[in-house]
Amino acid sequence: MQSYKQARLLLEDGTLFTGRAFGADGQSTGEVVFNTGITGYQEVISDPSYCGQIVTMTYPLVGNYGITRDDFESIRPFIHGFAVRRYEPIPSNWRAQYTLDQMLKEYGILGISDIDTRMLTRILRHHGTMKGILTTASAPVEELKEMLADSPLMRDQVARTSTKSVFSSPGDGERIVLIDYGAKSGILRELTKRGCDVVVVPHDTTAEEIRRLDPDGIQLSNGPGDPKDVPHAVQVLNELLGEYPMFGICLGHQLFALASGADTVKLKFGHRGGNHPVKELATNRCYITSQNHGYTVCEDSIAGTDLIVTHINNNDKTIEGLRHAKYPAFSVQYHPEAAPGPFDSSYLFDEFLDMIRDHRNNNPKAPRQAEISAALKGER
Structure with missing residues (x-):
């Protein structure tokens, strides 16, 4: 019996990633993109230029140094989702004030971990960025495909x-x-x-x-x-x-x-x-x-x-x-x-x-x- 909540990320080409949920519960759509930074996940999440996007981190470990108030790049994050290979729930950093999971929950942002972010990045590099839907709900895949098709990307970021x-x-x-x-x-x-x-x-x-x-x-x-x-x-x-x-x-x-x-x-x-x-x-x-x-x-x-x-x-x-x-x-x-x-x-x-x-x-x-x-x- 699984001891964690499941999250799924569905791309518009039909590719489905299933992993562990962290952050908020719910459902969101956005343009799926990837960032190659080794550090700086807090600055990435709080960068307004990612408004409306589901951000994939190519570096495999995220969350290990927590979140600190002084490192925000805006008053609040605007991303629509966060995808990582491994999420570390217990940060080790004297500056950390709270965890990445706590920050995502505070702003209603969904996270998914334990997915093959290397494969996801290769897909985006080959086919280009595309729409995706990230959910913790148990809706059938066909229903998710319909919702994704009916959800245009935002133009008022x-x-x-x-x-x-x-x-x-x-x-x-x-x-x-x-x-x-x-x-x-x-x-x-x-x-x-x-x-x-x-x-x-x-x-x-x-x-x-x-x-x-x-x-x-x-x-x-x-x-x-x-x-x-x-x-x-x-x-x-x-x-x-x-x-x-x-x-x-x-x-x-x-x-x-x-x-x-x-x-x-x-x-x-x-x-x-x-x-x-x-x-x-x-x-x-x-x-x-x-x-x-x-x-x-x-x-x-x-x-x-x-x-x-x-x-x-x-x-x-x-x-x-x-x-x-x-x-x-x-x-x-x-x-x-x-x-x-x-x-x-x-x-x-x-x-x-x-x-x-x-x-x-x-x-x-x-x-x-x-x-x-x-x-x-x-x-x-």
């Missing part, structure tokens, strides 16, 4: 993960408007570490509302889903391009490309992990990067735009970095703020601030109203 209101993280340095398309905490951490005065705004903030914040630069965050599902963001960036220095990351990189006239396309199985080699074309230097994306900028679409390719992926030669030839704006497909992960690319935030200062020196503008008011108060 950015709206689900973006902040609903403006908030700020004050600093004495440059004022950066961070447009939140599903931003990881690491981006805000890197900016505030450099003394920036950061104002975080929702994904649907208008160009005029951003102008009223009088930024020195605009940071375009990462986020989930297809960049073409947020056309309003492309329009806003098109209006602001050239007015303010911009730096785009991941989804922000794709939106920057679309706003500049390029195109994007869905990858077969995406790039997700902490060990992806990226070559900087200007120096031929290779950086090891953390990545999480299912779409890429089409190389053929760059011709006829003012975009210059700055980085490529050494594995499949897809575009990993862009720079605008006329305006102070650049972007990368990977995550320079990644934690855990390589720190090779954190210098890009410094380059962003240098670009802002160069732009300001070449294009002086009137003092901010707040600075004028403070000066007037001081004179009194």
Whole structure:
């Protein structure tokens, strides 16, 4: 007699995986993807870019160091399921505050363990990512197939993960408007570490509302889903391009490309992990990067735009970095703020601030109203 609750993962091609359940009970559907990271399962689960996805970890042991409050990349996780080879219920780590099972239960996320994640990953690599249904219920397989066929993948992930209101993280340095398309905490951490005065705004903030914040630069965050599902963001960036220095990351990189006239396309199985080699074309230097994306900028679409390719992926030669030839704006497909992960690319935030200062020196503008008011108060 089994002493554990059963969970099943059914793919849309009919492949069925049966294993042990952990986390919440119930049923959920989503796009099944895989991540090749050896560590960082908490950061993966709490990365908003995984919104609506069932995430498979290729590393065979998960849960062994538990969960700690300080390592979240967002306020709450948005994944729809978590699949692992072996789940360790008793963590061994002095920082652990609770278990992975407890966290998944808290947020209503299903987990499945004791399945062949190597086989699952090989299927996804061969056929591409596909829909799946994860359940702890005892419904017949044919019924699960019908439910899976009738469950479309979500298209509003950015709206689900973006902040609903403006908030700020004050600093004495440059004022950066961070447009939140599903931003990881690491981006805000890197900016505030450099003394920036950061104002975080929702994904649907208008160009005029951003102008009223009088930024020195605009940071375009990462986020989930297809960049073409947020056309309003492309329009806003098109209006602001050239007015303010911009730096785009991941989804922000794709939106920057679309706003500049390029195109994007869905990858077969995406790039997700902490060990992806990226070559900087200007120096031929290779950086090891953390990545999480299912779409890429089409190389053929760059011709006829003012975009210059700055980085490529050494594995499949897809575009990993862009720079605008006329305006102070650049972007990368990977995550320079990644934690855990390589720190090779954190210098890009410094380059962003240098670009802002160069732009300001070449294009002086009137003092901010707040600075004028403070000066007037001081004179009194």
